[in-house]
Amino acid sequence: MIAQGKVILITGGAKRLGAAICRMLHKQGMNLMVHYQFSVEEAKTLQTELNQSRPSSVGIIQADLLDISQSPRLINETKECFGRIDVLINNASSFSPTPIGSITEKIWDDLAGSNLKAPLFLSQAAAPHLKEHRGCIINIIDIHTESPLRKYAVYNSAKGGLLSLTRSLALELAPEIRVNGISPGPILWPEKEEWADEFMRRQVIDRTLLKRMGEPNDIAKTVLFLIADAPYITGQVITVDGGRSINL
DSSP states (O other): OTTTTOEEEETTOSSHHHHHHHHHHHHTTOEEEEEESSOHHHHHHHHHHHHHHSTTOEEEEEOOTTSGGGHHHHHHHHHHHHSOOOEEEEOOOOOOOOOTTOOOHHHHHHHHIIIIIHHHHHHHHHHHHHHHTTOEEEEEOOGGGTSOOTTOHHHHHHHHHHHHHHHHHHHHHTTTOEEEEEEEOSSSOOSSGGGGOHHHHHHHHHTSTTSSOOOHHHHHHHHHHHHHSOTTOOSOEEEESTTGGGGO
């Protein structure tokens, strides 16, 4: 397969959607550097699981992505471990409600930092190395960039910025580097208490054209497609939402 042997740096890769992406890409013969911030046990467990099937194919690295001085270290340690870097996946994201009247600078820094600032500075640090192998950047965005989620103004704005950044980087880094995004819809419920409400969940599913939740592998398969089978696609955002965005 064309993707075999490629080296991937993925942020927030230790659990949930990130872990599903890691398992999918590893299964196709890719090597992974899995970033985490607090999820050390999950990162170690995933590393052990994947290295059992292919030794020395997965490394893990801890960093606070809000500290942009860490960005070059993530790139450099990936290269030191595997000798190259082919793909950067900006997956790490914070998500919390910010009703107008409750927004603080600290909340802004966290949400804008993880969802927009970190992807920008990581992409900037990775670009010279990705150019060596005509690599690619994949940003995990959100369908609510187009139809904002009520009470999430800062998150919506940060993801909207990431969508614009995706297209801007595609323009600036062509032709050597492809840059694309994926906007998930209802794939996993957020780890927030309010989203445990069954009525809220039912409303989301009822307004999804396929009338069901998606699965993390739906996103992982799209990531794999953009890496391995989309050499003429750049500057695009693929929506993976079961038709939810048509009926928001």
